[in-house]
Amino acid sequence: MESCTNGSDFTILEEGVTARDVIDQKINEQMLMDNTDAFLVADLGDLVNRHLRWQRALPRVKPFYAVKCNSSKPVVQILAQMGTGFDCASKNEIALIQDIGVPAERIIYANPCKENSHIKYAASHGVQMMTFDNEDELPKVAMSHPTAKMVLRIATNDSKSDLPLTEKFGASINECNGLMEQAKALNVDITGVSFHVGSGCTDPNAFTQAIAEARLVFDIGTNLGFCMNFLDIGGGFPGSDGVKVLFEEITAVINPALDLYFPEESEVQIIAEPGRYYVASSFTLAVNIITRRIIKTAQSSSSDEETENKETIMYHLNDGVFGVLIIYSQMSGTVKPLLYKKYCPDQQLYNTRVWGPTLAEEDHISDQWKLPKLEIGDWLIFQNMGAYTISLSSNFNGFQRSHIHYVMSKVPWKTLQKIKTGNQAQGEEQEKPSIFNQLDSMQLFYIASDNLKNSLHIPVIPLLLVNSPAWSEICVGCNELVEDLHSRCHILILQNEQKFLKEAKPDLTTLAKGFCTAESIGMASFCTVSAYRFFEQQKWSHLDIQVWIHPENTKNACCDSTSYFRAVIIEQHIL
Numbered sequence: 001m002e003s004c005t006n007g008s009d010f011t012i013l014e015e016g017v018t019a020r021d022v023i024d025q026k027i028n029e030q031m032l033m034d035n036t037d038a039f040l041v042a043d044l045g046d047l048v049n050r051h052l053r054w055q056r057a058l059p060r061v062k063p064f065y066a067v068k069c070n071s072s073k074p075v076v077q078i079l080a081q082m083g084t085g086f087d088c089a090s091k092n093e094i095a096l097i098q099d100i101g102v103p104a105e106r107i108i109y110a111n112p113c114k115e116n117s118h119i120k121y122a123a124s125h126g127v128q129m130m131t132f133d134n135e136d137e138l139p140k141v142a143m144s145h146p147t148a149k150m151v152l153r154i155a156t157n158d159s160k161s162d163l164p165l166t167e168k169f170g171a172s173i174n175e176c177n178g179l180m181e182q183a184k185a186l187n188v189d190i191t192g193v194s195f196h197v198g199s200g201c202t203d204p205n206a207f208t209q210a211i212a213e214a215r216l217v218f219d220i221g222t223n224l225g226f227c228m229n230f231l232d233i234g235g236g237f238p239g240s241d242g243v244k245v246l247f248e249e250i251t252a253v254i255n256p257a258l259d260l261y262f263p264e265e266s267e268v269q270i271i272a273e274p275g276r277y278y279v280a281s282s283f284t285l286a287v288n289i290i291t292r293r294i295i296k297t298a299q300s301s302s303s304d305e306e307t308e309n310k311e312t313i314m315y316h317l318n319d320g321v322f323g324v325l326i327i328y329s330q331m332s333g334t335v336k337p338l339l340y341k342k343y344c345p346d347q348q349l350y351n352t353r354v355w356g357p358t359l360a361e362e363d364h365i366s367d368q369w370k371l372p373k374l375e376i377g378d379w380l381i382f383q384n385m386g387a388y389t390i391s392l393s394s395n396f397n398g399f400q401r402s403h404i405h406y407v408m409s410k411v412p413w414k415t416l417q418k419i420k421t422g423n424q425a426q427g428e429e430q431e432k433p434s435i436f437n438q439l440d441s442m443q444l445f446y447i448a449s450d451n452l453k454n455s456l457h458i459p460v461i462p463l464l465l466v467n468s469p470a471w472s473e474i475c476v477g478c479n480e481l482v483e484d485l486h487s488r489c490h491i492l493i494l495q496n497e498q499k500f501l502k503e504a505k506p507d508l509t510t511l512a513k514g515f516c517t518a519e520s521i522g523m524a525s526f527c528t529v530s531a532y533r534f535f536e537q538q539k540w541s542h543l544d545i546q547v548w549i550h551p552e553n554t555k556n557a558c559c560d561s562t563s564y565f566r567a568v569i570i571e572q573h574i575l
Contacts, residue, residue, distance in 0.1 A: 010044060010074055010406035012413050019043040022407050023286055027340065027379055036288040036377065038319040038402040040385065044078050045412030046282040051082050052415070054274070057251040060258060062271045064108055066235055067093045069275025069387050070283075074406045076100060079278065081416065083423045087273040091121035098125060108232065110194065110273060112153050112169050113137065119144040129230070131194050133171040135182055142186040149191040150183065151232055152176060154217055156210040158236075162200030170195065176217045180224050192230025192268075193217045199276065201236035202244045204253035210234075211254070215261040218268075231262055235273045239280025240384045247277065276387040283386030285324050285402065286340070289378045290357060291316035312351045313373060317380065320356010320363040322396040324389045325382070336369050340379035347372045358397040 013022070022041050030036065054063055064085035067076065071093065076086070077100050085106040086097045097107055104126035109118075112133040122130065123145035130145070132138065133153040141148050155170030171179055183190050193214040197206040214231055221228040233254065238247055262268045293314040319325050349370040356363035393401050408416075 010408055013407055013409045015410055017409070019284060019407055022405060023284060023381065026405060027286060036290065036318065038285065038287040038317075038324070040283050040285050040324065040390075040402050040404045042072070042074070042283050042386070042404055042406045044074060044282065044406055044408040047075065047078050047278055048082070048408075048412040048416050048419070050278055050281075051079070051084070051419075053247070054277070057248055058254065058272070060255070060264070060270055061233065062269075063274050063278075064106075064110075064232075064271045065278055066110075066273045066275030067097060068391060070279040070389075071096060071391055072404065073100070075279060075282075075386075078416065081420050081423075083419070085271060087275075088127075091118040094122060094125060094127055104128065108151070108271070108273075110151075110232070114140070116140055116144055119148075123148070129191075131232075132179075133169055135179060138179070138183055138186050138188050142188050146187065147189075149189055149230070151192045151194045151230060152179060152190055152217060152221075153194045153196070154210070154213060156195045156197050156213070157206055158196070158198030158201070160198075160201065160203035160206065162202070163198055165196050165198050173213055173216060177220050177224075180221055180226065184224055184226075190221055190226045190228070192228060192232065193221075194232035194234060196234030196273070197236040199236060200238070200243075201250070204245060204250045206236075207233065207250065207254045208257045211257040211261050218262075229268055231268050231270045233270065233272045235275055235277075237272070237274045237277035239276035239278070239387050241281075242384075279386035280384045281386065283384075283389070283404075285319065285382040285385040285389075287317045287319045287325075287337075287380050287382065287402075289315050289374055289376055289380070290318050292374070292376055310351075312353060313371070314353045314355070315371075315374065316355045316357060317365065318357050318399075319402055320358060320365055322356060322358050322360065322363055323393045323399065324385060324402050325356060325365055326392045327388045335366075335382075337380040337382050339371070339374070340381055341374075343372045357399055360396070 011022075013019075019041050026039060026041070030039075051063075054061075062085060064087045065076070065079050066087045068087075068089050073096075076097060080086075080097070080100055080102050085108065086093075086102060087108055087110045088094045088097060089109075089111040094107060094109065098104070105128070107127050108129040108131070109122050109127050110131045111118075112131050114130070114137070119130070119140055128147065128149045129151060130141065130148050131151045131153045132141065133155075138150075141150065153170050154176065155166045155172050158166050180190055195210045195214060197203075197210055201207075211231075211233065214233075218228045218231075237250060238245065241247075258270060262270065295312045295314060297310045297312065317325075349372060351367075352369050352371050353367040354365040354369065356365055390401070390404070395401065
């Protein structure tokens with residue numbers, strides 16, 4: 001039965017049918033047509049199962065899928081429907097994810113070294129979170145994306161990972177204070193820390209050490225005046241169970257470390273960047289032997305009185321290191337294909353040399369597999385082929401990329417529908433308590449200021465508080481609106497709205513009980529959307545926040561000690 005999700009076709013398998021059954025079917029169909037082209041079968045249901053497994057094992061950590069690992073559209077669409085975020089490394093990856101309807105707040109531009117044009121693209125498309133690890137990145141950000149929320153990537157001990165990354169990326173702990181001071185001087189906002197223990201991490205304790213070091217950097221940032229509320233623990237999670245360290249062994253170390261250094265009451269948002277974890281086991285490759293060459297080598301026997309011919313068999317496959325098997329060329333000692341045709345267990349095994357189809361000498365897959373004597377036209381099956389394979393493959397020498405057949409079993413399909421329904425219901429529930437989520441900051445300003453004048457019967461000097469991204473959007477092509485706002489109110493542009501709100505909260509709580517009124521202070525409407533959301537989270541049911549500020553201190557309202565705050569309780573229906 002065919003189905004469709006956001007424009008990408010895949011097959012929903014009947015009850016009891018597996019992805020391996022699909023491989024068998026496709027091989028039989030191709031053999032009937034004398035077609036030996038290599039192909040992949042992608043079990044999208046595996047993505048659903050692994051997502052549920054992630055939620056059970058790391059309930060506090062939101063996955064931001066690493067798009068570079070496998071950017072197949074059906075993959076990112078399924079993940080998007082399950083509510084994951086996305087780790088993008090370029091403007092093209094950002095465009096891919098936003099084209100499928102993912103909002104900018106679910107994207108982190110996690111490339112510490114970015115082109116200016118890519119930074120500008122992120123800014124113009126609302127992507128705020130970006131990583132950095134060096135001082136030369138900061139002036140680029142200050143110029144091209146001044147409202148970005150920067151995440152400082154730190155170096156880690158990744159010596160026990162299959163593919164270490166620290167040599168290329170990550171600031172040392174000793175460099176962090178200087179980088180943060182430079183960011184402060186350039187008025188670049190830093191909100192968190194990220195790290196990556198390397199792809200294929202085999203030492204769970206690497207996460208513990210990195211989380212502890214991230215805490216140190218958080219404290220440095222806090223002491224410098226940054227509102228540190230974001231932690232990215234990167235990737236390195238295994239994509240299959242046939243590895244040295246299981247996923248649950250790693251999470252059993254991560255969870256207590258997070259509870260120790262970043263307890264829930266700290267309200268730090270925690271994400272990770274899994275790639276291999278989600279997609280490695282979802283893809284299976286079927287390849288065909290297109291050429292065989294038997295090499296006989298004369299060797300002396302143990303008695304040195306006679307010689308025997310020792311055979312090495314060379315096979316050429318129709319996929320290789322310039323195709324999907326690119327990543328396997330780096331790990332050939334630990335990877336061995338399955339034989340599609342059944343052979344006797346006691347059949348003689350031969351040394352082999354296995355090559356891809358191109359003319360390049362580098363297209364060498366392995367010389368470490370012992371296999372029975374296979375025939376031209378035999379099929380080999382490679383499992384766990386979803387990570388860093390399709391995204392790295394090419395059409396070198398004119399060989400086309402292997403075709404992909406996307407499938408999903410009925411059980412995970414039904415689970416996916418429940419997840420989607422749950423996410424939609426959760427979103428509706430979050431929107432339901434207030435009409436403020438349906439309005440932009442400007443509408444809120446006009447409604448609040450006018451209603452307060454009418455209901456309180458007192459002079460009002462409105463102060464419009466806006467965050468920098470919102471103000472940037474307002475100023476583009478809206479000169480008349482900006483002039484009107486200036487004529488009606490004082491305007492305070494907040495570089496770090498969340499920090500302001502958190503610092504204001506204790507005063508507002510006290511003043512809500514009736515503390516502090518000053519005759520000479522003008523009343524100002526506090527009207528940003530996130531402000532209302534913030535105070536709604538405090539469970540104050542009838543609340544409109546008013547900020548009392550000395551007019552001459554308007555520009556320094558966020559930090560000036562002479563500023564006063566007052567919360568005026570008003571019936572909800574007024575707004």
